[in-house]
Amino acid sequence: MSVKNKSLTLQLAWRLIALQAAIMLGLIIFLTYTLYSGSVSYITESIPRMMVNDLHLDASGKLAFRDDAKLQSLLQTSPGLWFVIEDEKGRRLSHGEVPEVYRSLALSIPQLQNGEIHASSPPYALAMRIYIEDTPFGRVHVICGGIPTTNAWPLFGVLADYLGWRMMLPLALVTLIVVPWLIRRAMRGVADVAEQAQAINIEERGARLADHAIPRELQPLVQAFNAALERLNEGYDIRDRFLAGAAHELRTPIAILRARIETLELGALRTRLLVDVARLSNLAEQLLDLQRLGKHASELNPLDIVTLSSEVAADVAPLAVDAGYELALDAPDSPVMVMGDAQSLSRVLTNLIQNAITHGGGCGVITVNVHMDGTFGVSDQGPGIPENERDRIFEPFYRLHPSSEGAGLGLHLVQEIVALHGGRIEVVEGEGGDAWFRVQLLTVVPRVDVPGAQPSQSYGLGQA
Numbered sequence: 001m002s003v004k005n006k007s008l009t010l011q012l013a014w015r016l017i018a019l020q021a022a023i024m025l026g027l028i029i030f031l032t033y034t035l036y037s038g039s040v041s042y043i044t045e046s047i048p049r050m051m052v053n054d055l056h057l058d059a060s061g062k063l064a065f066r067d068d069a070k071l072q073s074l075l076q077t078s079p080g081l082w083f084v085i086e087d088e089k090g091r092r093l094s095h096g097e098v099p100e101v102y103r104s105l106a107l108s109i110p111q112l113q114n115g116e117i118h119a120s121s122p123p124y125a126l127a128m129r130i131y132i133e134d135t136p137f138g139r140v141h142v143i144c145g146g147i148p149t150t151n152a153w154p155l156f157g158v159l160a161d162y163l164g165w166r167m168m169l170p171l172a173l174v175t176l177i178v179v180p181w182l183i184r185r186a187m188r189g190v191a192d193v194a195e196q197a198q199a200i201n202i203e204e205r206g207a208r209l210a211d212h213a214i215p216r217e218l219q220p221l222v223q224a225f226n227a228a229l230e231r232l233n234e235g236y237d238i239r240d241r242f243l244a245g246a247a248h249e250l251r252t253p254i255a256i257l258r259a260r261i262e263t264l265e266l267g268a269l270r271t272r273l274l275v276d277v278a279r280l281s282n283l284a285e286q287l288l289d290l291q292r293l294g295k296h297a298s299e300l301n302p303l304d305i306v307t308l309s310s311e312v313a314a315d316v317a318p319l320a321v322d323a324g325y326e327l328a329l330d331a332p333d334s335p336v337m338v339m340g341d342a343q344s345l346s347r348v349l350t351n352l353i354q355n356a357i358t359h360g361g362g363c364g365v366i367t368v369n370v371h372m373d374g375t376f377g378v379s380d381q382g383p384g385i386p387e388n389e390r391d392r393i394f395e396p397f398y399r400l401h402p403s404s405e406g407a408g409l410g411l412h413l414v415q416e417i418v419a420l421h422g423g424r425i426e427v428v429e430g431e432g433g434d435a436w437f438r439v440q441l442l443t444v445v446p447r448v449d450v451p452g453a454q455p456s457q458s459y460g461l462g463q464a
Contacts, residue, residue: 013179020171028163032156041124041148042116048131048142050074051083055093057137063093074147080125083144086110087137096146102128109141124148189213193222206233250284271322278319282354282410300421303342304335305376309368312349320366323357325380331370338374338441344417351410352378352437359435369436377425379436390427414439 054071058064063085065071075081075095082096084106098106105112112130119127127148132141193209200207207229211222258277264270313329320327349368356366356378364381385393394415414437418425422442430436 009180009183012183013176016175016179017172020175021168024163024168024171028156028159031159031163041119041127041150043127043129043145043147044149045129045131047074047147048083048129048144049133051085051142051144052131052133052135052140055085055135055140057091061091063087063091065093078147080146081144082146083142084109085140085142087135087141088139098143099125099128099145101126102143102145106143109143112141112143119148124150186215189215190218197225200229250280254281254284275319275322279354282350300339300341302337303340303345305338305340305345305374306331306334306336306370308342308345309349309370309376312346312353313368316350316353320353320357324362325357325360326365327353328365328367329370330367332372334372336370336372336374340421340441344420348414348417348439349376349378351414355410355437356380356382356435369438375438375440377436377438379430379434381430381434383434384429385427385435387429393427394425 050071051065054065054068055063056066080096082098083094084098085093086109088110094106109130114130114132116129117126119125125146125148128143128145130141130143132139134140193211193214196209208226209222211219211226214222254277258274258281261270261273261277264273309331310329313327317327353366353368360366360380360382366378366380368376368378370376394411415425418439418441423440425437425439428436428438
């Protein structure tokens with residue numbers, strides 16, 4: 001089951017918002033504690049708000065209360081309650097006895113703004129609140145008192161309602177906008193390091209990630225990655241030394257074995273043993289190729305791929321004939337010049353021919369093809385390669401049929417050598433459904449026409 005990674009930016013933003021909310025809650029509690037004490041009273045805002053909500057104009061156009069049970073209960077249970085309500089047209093509604101000290105204010109409430117007065121000693125009769133609200137019939141001003149309270153929770157609710165959305169909402173919006181921007185700026189170096197990691201070729205030794213442009217907190221991660229690359233390089237070096245040592249140690253007994261087999265009398269057994277020894281020798285050479293490949297860049301020089309193909313075909317022809325094949329070279333009479341390393345490209349052709357010998361069905365013609373555009377390759381008359389397997393056969397140690405001969409290294413080495421030449425190799429289907437391994441190099445020397453050159457022809461190197 002896959003786990004979706006969480007965004008670091010969003011995590012930090014929401015945690016900052018949670019921290020801000022906690023700080024705001026602490027500030028409200030602190031203010032409540034500072035403003036409140038057992039000897040201070042106030043009028044809660046819910047009292048005048050309830051009055052305004054139940055206010056309407058009666059049939060005669062005067063201010064009056066609706067028949068609201070909650071308001072009527074408040075009026076009956078609060079004998080000390082007093083209030084004066086006046087709208088912007090001068091219509092007034094009053095109840096109770098206004099303290100003498102507030103009578104002048106009650107006459108001028110349209111000129112007053114929201115406010116409150118706290119009483120500091122019992123019976124707290126001077127606690128008062130001025131409340132203003134817009135209604136369908138205009139702005140209404142309320143001055144009231146006579147029902148003081150010393151409970152801290154209403155004060156906490158008022159402060160939370162007043163400060164909460166006025167401060168938390170802007171802070172949350174700023175956090176959600178600014179924090180991602182700041183994180184993206186701070187993590188810009190991480191994107192560069194990610195591009196460096198993406199561009200690392202595992203076959204190239206010495207690749208490292210730069211850690212100077214990333215935040216200090218992420219440098220241990222990059223340093224650990226570089227240390228892992230170093231250990232990987234050490235593992236490659238150990239592997240290379242083992243392959244080189246094993247291949248060199250195999251060369252001597254293989255040469256001795258070949259010499260002893262060649263002293264045997266001619267026959268099927270001798271031929272079979274020579275084929276097996278050749279395969280064993282080829283495996284040793286492939287191990288050496290694995291060790292050498294990519295370690296030292298080959299120097300590319302102009303060479304005639306026709307001549308090279310002819311020499312390789314002549315060298316491998318005895319193996320093909322002994323295995324029951326004919327080996328043919330289909331190439332132009334004129335030179336076809338390419339830029340390459342002769343030894344490496346010889347290994348390419350040798351491996352392709354040996355692959356055809358192994359998988360070509362044991363009969364037919366194996367053809368080495370060379371074209372004037374520098375394309376060359378090897379084809380056989382075997383069963384071919386399924387289309388869905390044509391990419392996988394170049395993987396190291398992969399074999400199309402588990403019971404097939406060989407170690408599965410030849411085609412991988414061919415692909416790597418061609419890649420080092422900047423070219424590509426592909427498998428296409430021949431006219432008879434067989435496999436055609438086609439190599440195209442990156443650099444081809446421009447053709448110089450030779451007067452009197454003959455067209456391409458085929459000639460056999462194997463049995464007539």
